[in-house]
Amino acid sequence: MLGFVIQRLLQAFVVMMAISFLVFLGVYAIGNPIDVLISPDADQRIRETVIRQYGLDLPLWQQYLGFLKRLAVGDFGRSFVYNMPVLQLILSRLPATLELTLAAVLGATLAGVPLGMYAGYKPDGVASKLIMGLSILGFSVPTFWVGLVLIFTFAVVLGWLPAGERGETAVLFGVPWSFLTFDGLRHLFLPALNLALFKLAMMIRLARAGTREVMLTDTVRFARAAGESEATILSRHVLRLISIPLVTVFGLEFSSTLAFAVVTETIFSWPGIGKLIIDSIASLDRPVMVAYLMLVACLFIMVNFLVDIAYAALDPRLRVRRA
Amino acid sequence: MDQPLARIWAEFRENRIAVGALVVVAAIALVALLAPLLAPQNPYDLASLVLMDARRPPGYVGSGGYVHILGTDAQGRDLYSAILYGLRISIQIGGAAGTVALVLGAVLGTMAAYFGGRIEAFIMRIVDLQLSFPAILLALMLSALLGKGMTQLVAALVTAQYAYFARTAHGAASVERSKEYVEAALSTPLPAHTVVFRHILPNCLPPLIVVATVQIANSIALEATLSFLGLGLPPTEPSLGTLIANGFQYMLSGRYWISIYPGIALIVLIVAINLVGDQVRDQLNPRLKR
Numbered sequence: 001m002l003g004f005v006i007q008r009l010l011q012a013f014v015v016m017m018a019i020s021f022l023v024f025l026g027v028y029a030i031g032n033p034i035d036v037l038i039s040p041d042a043d044q045r046i047r048e049t050v051i052r053q054y055g056l057d058l059p060l061w062q063q064y065l066g067f068l069k070r071l072a073v074g075d076f077g078r079s080f081v082y083n084m085p086v087l088q089l090i091l092s093r094l095p096a097t098l099e100l101t102l103a104a105v106l107g108a109t110l111a112g113v114p115l116g117m118y119a120g121y122k123p124d125g126v127a128s129k130l131i132m133g134l135s136i137l138g139f140s141v142p143t144f145w146v147g148l149v150l151i152f153t154f155a156v157v158l159g160w161l162p163a164g165e166r167g168e169t170a171v172l173f174g175v176p177w178s179f180l181t182f183d184g185l186r187h188l189f190l191p192a193l194n195l196a197l198f199k200l201a202m203m204i205r206l207a208r209a210g211t212r213e214v215m216l217t218d219t220v221r222f223a224r225a226a227g228e229s230e231a232t233i234l235s236r237h238v239l240r241l242i243s244i245p246l247v248t249v250f251g252l253e254f255s256s257t258l259a260f261a262v263v264t265e266t267i268f269s270w271p272g273i274g275k276l277i278i279d280s281i282a283s284l285d286r287p288v289m290v291a292y293l294m295l296v297a298c299l300f301i302m303v304n305f306l307v308d309i310a311y312a313a314l315d316p317r318l319r320v321r322r323a
Numbered sequence: 324m325d326q327p328l329a330r331i332w333a334e335f336r337e338n339r340i341a342v343g344a345l346v347v348v349a350a351i352a353l354v355a356l357l358a359p360l361l362a363p364q365n366p367y368d369l370a371s372l373v374l375m376d377a378r379r380p381p382g383y384v385g386s387g388g389y390v391h392i393l394g395t396d397a398q399g400r401d402l403y404s405a406i407l408y409g410l411r412i413s414i415q416i417g418g419a420a421g422t423v424a425l426v427l428g429a430v431l432g433t434m435a436a437y438f439g440g441r442i443e444a445f446i447m448r449i450v451d452l453q454l455s456f457p458a459i460l461l462a463l464m465l466s467a468l469l470g471k472g473m474t475q476l477v478a479a480l481v482t483a484q485y486a487y488f489a490r491t492a493h494g495a496a497s498v499e500r501s502k503e504y505v506e507a508a509l510s511t512p513l514p515a516h517t518v519v520f521r522h523i524l525p526n527c528l529p530p531l532i533v534v535a536t537v538q539i540a541n542s543i544a545l546e547a548t549l550s551f552l553g554l555g556l557p558p559t560e561p562s563l564g565t566l567i568a569n570g571f572q573y574m575l576s577g578r579y580w581i582s583i584y585p586g587i588a589l590i591v592l593i594v595a596i597n598l599v600g601d602q603v604r605d606q607l608n609p610r611l612k613r
Contacts, residue, residue: 015452140597142544144551145586148567152574152583163575256457263459266552267571278552281467293464297456304455 001312008308012301019297023290024067076291081283086291090273096166097265097272099177101257103192108199109250115200116207117234117242123212131204138201143260147194147267154190162187164269191268195261199253206249210242217241251307255300331529334606341602347595351588355410362404367560394580396569400561402580406588409563412556413592416473417543420480424542425535427481428488433527435489436496437519447493450486458483462545466554476555480542491534495527529607536600540593547589563589 058066070076076086116135119128155163166176166187177184211234214220219241223233262274269275273292280288335341354361394402435446453461465479499505500523508518549555550564551571558565563585570581 018452136597136601137594140540140544140594141590142548142593144548144564145567145590148571148574148582148586152579156575156579252455256460259457259460259463262463263548263552277463281463282553289464289467296460300456 004312005309008305012305015301016298019301020068020071020294021064023293023297024064071294076294077287079280079285079288081280081285081288086287089288090276090291090295093271093273093276095177096270097258097261097274100188100191100195100264100270100272101254101261103188104195105199105250105254105257107192108196108203108253109246111196112200112203113207113239113246116204117211117238119204120208120211121215121230121234123208128208132208135201135204138197139205141197143194143198143263144267146197147191147264150190150194151267161190163190166271191264191270194268195257195264198260199257202249202253203246206245207242210245211238214238214241247310248307251303251310255303258296258299331603331606335602338602341599344595344598344602347591348599351410351592351595352414354407355414358404358407358411362401362407364401364404366400366405366408394584396566396581398569402566402584405561405566406563406585409561409566409585410588410592412560412562413543413546413564413589416477416480416546416562417539420477420484420542420546421535421539423477424481424485424538425488425531428485428490429492429524429527429531431485432489432492432494433496433519433524435493436500437515437523439500443493446489450489450493453486454490458541459545459548462549463552463554466549471555471557473556476546476549479549480545483545484538484542487534487538488531491530492527495530496523499523499526533600533604533607536596536603540596540600543589543596544593 074087078084079086079089082089115131119131122128151163154161164187166184215238219237220233223237228236258274261270261272262278264270265272265274266278276288277292279285280292335345359365396402396405431446431450435443461483462479465482466476469475469479505518505522508522509515546555546562547564547567550562551568553568555564556562558569561569566585567582567589570578570583570585574582
């Protein structure tokens, strides 16, 4: 197990280096690096100071080393628009996104797994057909469109729920959270629902496919022969057997939901990192773009790593084969 | 190659929903193709837009003397015309991105399976890595780096999607590679590329077709999303996503039609393509056949 962990860690490190190189190439070598570091209205003296300070007159490989060094200490430069260190800016926006993503993924899993298992248990029932129809819709319809329809229905026509901002927040561990106040929850509901629908469709499909396959296995046949009730079989045996792919997807989806949050946050003007990156792209705030890219890549690699480890812990065969 | 496709078609015809969806896709494609003939107005001709006609509800008779069946947008565009032209762009981009990604992915995937060893490990490692990132994030970053425009958009979509094709092609080609007929073909003096393109690739086509239908729908949705976020096409040539984005701010004041109608057109197109793809996928999945 330790060897497996070390091997995966090394792999994650190599990938991270590769991505940092690509980002470096994309933003520093192809684009004009000076634009990334100083605002366009700086005068000539400041430009030269910064060029020397960041070593832009050095050969490319030395610049790359410098870029890595700054990354290692978390120095992503300053945002032109907000005029504060980028890292601080992103960290201040992160809780909003985390809260939204967590609400969406948890909601999708808690609703999607039972629905999907039911659809897999009775594949020909009317309710199952309905569930599957909904899941096709959830898959096909783009997130931004669902968001618009939700806003139009619940905020404009019915006027039940607010359609933007985080609402009232309460402070926990020095960070403001929306889910701790009633008003915040009301603001959280629509964006979380919007973000959850795609995941819900995916969870339903996975749980259904898994259940359909497991229901045909000997495990279920013997459990029935032993006189266990159908509910026990589903909750004790089937759920456990389909849990491995579900855990993987849960992990992977958590990170991809962060990416989809870009869309949802823009529509609902939810002040998280997704809205930040769209605003930064629009205003060409490149230090923020670089930092966002690196942090998201890092997050993805970490999640992939953790999923691999969880996989190995759940399924002993993988430890032998992959290590 | 003809035979498996003919068999797929025969089975496909039995699912009425899927056939209906296919008809809808064909009809939309036809309407998009004939847009210049069907639309009362050329929505890209800025000179023909009259600001007096802006934001009028469906059924309004504008200064052009004809009825705006679906109303007008904030620039005074006839929405019905704009939707027809928008469908055109969406299908063009989805089709172009899907095809290029299919070719690129199929070539990379079969090459990996054919050569094996280091080349295979290298190609598939990159593909796996890319698949662990969501397509939307890659497309977002690329279109931010490359800028606005049709070519840039297609390039971003291809980069975000070729990996799905590469993995599928690799899986199918690895299976074919180990079969005896390929061994037999390789033992003849036929050049390698003949074996790959004449023997291995045609047998990998069915799963690739499934991925292609799904990916075309995905790239249409992705394009709309990027345009909605303001990273896709320039607003002078509105795609469906741009139209929806333009109407978003007016939706809050109850002028729903600017966003809703282009959205409905987009959804119908995507859902129809997905229904077709779903049926084909079910047919080709041996695990569901008992």
